[in-house]
Amino acid sequence: MSWVANVMVSIDLDDRGNAEALGDWLREEAPRRGQSDAFGVGFLSPITDGWGGWKNPECCVWAGALNHADLDALRQRVADTSWRQPNAVQLFVMDQEESFFRLWMIRGGKLRQFAPLEPSEEDEAFWPDTP
Numbered sequence: 624m625s626w627v628a629n630v631m632v633s634i635d636l637d638d639r640g641n642a643e644a645l646g647d648w649l650r651e652e653a654p655r656r657g658q659s660d661a662f663g664v665g666f667l668s669p670i671t672d673g674w675g676g677w678k679n680p681e682c683c684v685w686a687g688a689l690n691h692a693d694l695d696a697l698r699q700r701v702a703d704t705s706w707r708q709p710n711a712v713q714l715f716v717m718d719q720e721e722s723f724f725r726l727w728m729i730r731g732g733k734l735r736q737f738a739p740l741e742p743s744e745e746d747e748a749f750w751p752d753t754p
Contacts, residue, residue: 625690625691625719626656626690626691626692626719627688627689627690627719628688628689628692628694628716628717628718628719629686629687629688629689629715629716629717629724630667630686630687630688630689630692630697630714630715630716630717631670631684631685631686631714631715631724632645632667632684632685632686632701632712632713632714632715633682633683633684633711633712633713633715634682634683634684634685634706634708634711634712634713635682635683635706635707635708635711635712636681636682636683637707637708638683638706638707638708638711638712639683641704641705641706641707642667642669642683642685644704645667645685645700645701645704646666646667646668646685646687647666648700649663649664649665649666649667649687649689649692649697650663650664650665650666651663653689653692653693653696653697653700654693654696655690655691655692655693656691656692656693656694657691657693658691661691664689664690664691664692664693665687665688665689665690665692666687667685667686667687668685668686668687669683669684669685670684670685670686671683671684682711694716694718697714697716698714698716698727698734701714701727701729701734702729702733702734706729709729709732710728710729710730712728712729713726713727713728714726714727714728714734715727720744721744722744722749723739725738725739726738726739
């Protein structure tokens, strides 16, 4: 059985090495949710190389579907990384059974959730009545 989290990290072009290191950590060392003796949850791949449009993107976006990832550990790893351009780092996380990405950004040296804070899937008004 799997527990999948969709993850994207948008970074400044100067931080490509840090994104690669984050992907290596996820593949080899990242702890699994609820399994203190298991490591490795997947990896991230750059996706902006194949974006459409007539121009090159001015950021790098890395994405992956992680299996049984300890998302608190992932957020801590992103917060603890020595990013060259920390204000450009955006972490998007959509855990299994969630319907949208949560956005985390580094501000004032801390990783904080910015959007959306509400409504969540647990809110009664989130799901419209269907005919």
